Amino acid sequence: MKPITLLSRTSARTLVAAGLAASLLFAAGCAKSEDDDSGGDSAASQDQGDAGQEVAADDAGGKTCAIDAYGGKKLDLKNATVGFSQSEKEANPFRIAETASIKAEAEKRGVKLLTANAQSQFSKQISDVQDLIAKGADLLVIAPLNSDGWEPVLRAAGAKHIPIVTIDRKINATACKDYVSFIGSDFVEQGKRAADRMIETTGGKGKIAILLGAAGNNVTTERTKGFQDRIKEKAPDLKVVFKQTGEFAREKGQQVTEQLIQSKPDITGIYAENDEMGLGAVNALKGAGKKAGDVKIVTIDGTKGAVRGIVDGWIDGVVESNPRFGPLAFKTLDAFTKGEKVSQDIVIKDSAYTKDNAESDLNKAY
Numbered sequence: 001m002k003p004i005t006l007l008s009r010t011s012a013r014t015l016v017a018a019g020l021a022a023s024l025l026f027a028a029g030c031a032k033s034e035d036d037d038s039g040g041d042s043a044a045s046q047d048q049g050d051a052g053q054e055v056a057a058d059d060a061g062g063k064t065c066a067i068d069a070y071g072g073k074k075l076d077l078k079n080a081t082v083g084f085s086q087s088e089k090e091a092n093p094f095r096i097a098e099t100a101s102i103k104a105e106a107e108k109r110g111v112k113l114l115t116a117n118a119q120s121q122f123s124k125q126i127s128d129v130q131d132l133i134a135k136g137a138d139l140l141v142i143a144p145l146n147s148d149g150w151e152p153v154l155r156a157a158g159a160k161h162i163p164i165v166t167i168d169r170k171i172n173a174t175a176c177k178d179y180v181s182f183i184g185s186d187f188v189e190q191g192k193r194a195a196d197r198m199i200e201t202t203g204g205k206g207k208i209a210i211l212l213g214a215a216g217n218n219v220t221t222e223r224t225k226g227f228q229d230r231i232k233e234k235a236p237d238l239k240v241v242f243k244q245t246g247e248f249a250r251e252k253g254q255q256v257t258e259q260l261i262q263s264k265p266d267i268t269g270i271y272a273e274n275d276e277m278g279l280g281a282v283n284a285l286k287g288a289g290k291k292a293g294d295v296k297i298v299t300i301d302g303t304k305g306a307v308r309g310i311v312d313g314w315i316d317g318v319v320e321s322n323p324r325f326g327p328l329a330f331k332t333l334d335a336f337t338k339g340e341k342v343s344q345d346i347v348i349k350d351s352a353y354t355k356d357n358a359e360s361d362l363n364k365a366y
Contacts, residue, residue: 056348063175067163074337083141084114084141086143094303098325101323120145129142129153137162145216168321169217181332185348189226192230194226199238201269206237207269210228212243214247223273255280256277261285271299282309299315302322311359320351
């Protein structure tokens with residue numbers, strides 16, 4: 001069997017992950033599991049268009065993992081129980097769409113799914129996953145809140161040779177030993193693309209602020225690095241004069257931006273490391289009597305609210321981070337449990353929204 005191919009981040013070619021297209025329309029009325037207390041599945045499933053995940057790939061391949069190296073035994077995914085651990089409160093459209101995608105694909109495949117939501121508490125996520133193992137999960141899909149601190153879960157899963165796939169954030173552990181694969185975006189590249197948009201919309205001059213994501217995970221670190229490195233390289237006259245965490249939350253993003261307006265009234269642009277913080281920044285600017293376009297805002301995610309913000313003139317660009325992991329996560333688990341090789345690092349291709357396509361592509365946002 002040919003392996004699921006690892007991303008080469010410099011490749012110009014892309015490969016649509018097989019079988020994703022048929023899975024893009026989320027099923028309405030997904031069955032609720034015993035641990036799920038979230039809503040919003042139907043909202044997240046509307047107007048998906050052709051916005052499913054694509055895997056960027058090249059012919060060189062990369063590191064793979066197979067069940068004989070990882071340990072454990074082959075099984076039929078249809079007869080397995082999959083445990084899914086969501087990290088954050090599902091007030092965030094990204095998390096709503098992510099959970100809906102996992103549920104929809106499990107339902108489509110007829111796979112028993114157990115879910116848990118850590119409600120943005122890392123200690124709860126650890127106990128959640130341990131509980132999923134105790135309830136009989138044969139396979140785990142984890143959306144990690146933090147990158148560190150997973151040793152208790154890895155020991156428990158390792159003792160039973162339970163395959164783990166992580167989505168959207170990495171854990172600091174060893175692939176094909178502690179977990180099978182990571183599926184997610186190239187976050188450094190996202191930061192670079194956000195910087196390119198900021199340079200374009202500001203003319204490469206002025207004072208900019210960064211609303212940092214939550215501490216303790218690779219997404220924040222890598223989105224910050226990509227953005228700052230690109231600004232330093234391409235726009236030395238664009239100065240980062242303010243950095244503070246908005247914790248990936250709209251309310252916190254608004255609070256931080258209110259402080260920013262007071263301390264740096266001449267701010268030119270704001271880079272928000274997710275849409276929710278960016279929308280909070282918009283609220284703060286409106287409250288301060290600013291007009292659309294007075295302060296340039298670039299964000300990352302691709303939620304409908306942020307894309308509408310482009311249409312309305314308040315946001316100048318959104319780099320997509322696609323949350324629809326269900327088809328690709330289950331495809332990876334299916335291949336792995338059949339004995340096929342899968343990539344240890346499966347990185348997806350993300351699109352972007354600007355004033356040129358925001359209105360026409362709004363149906364692709366989530």
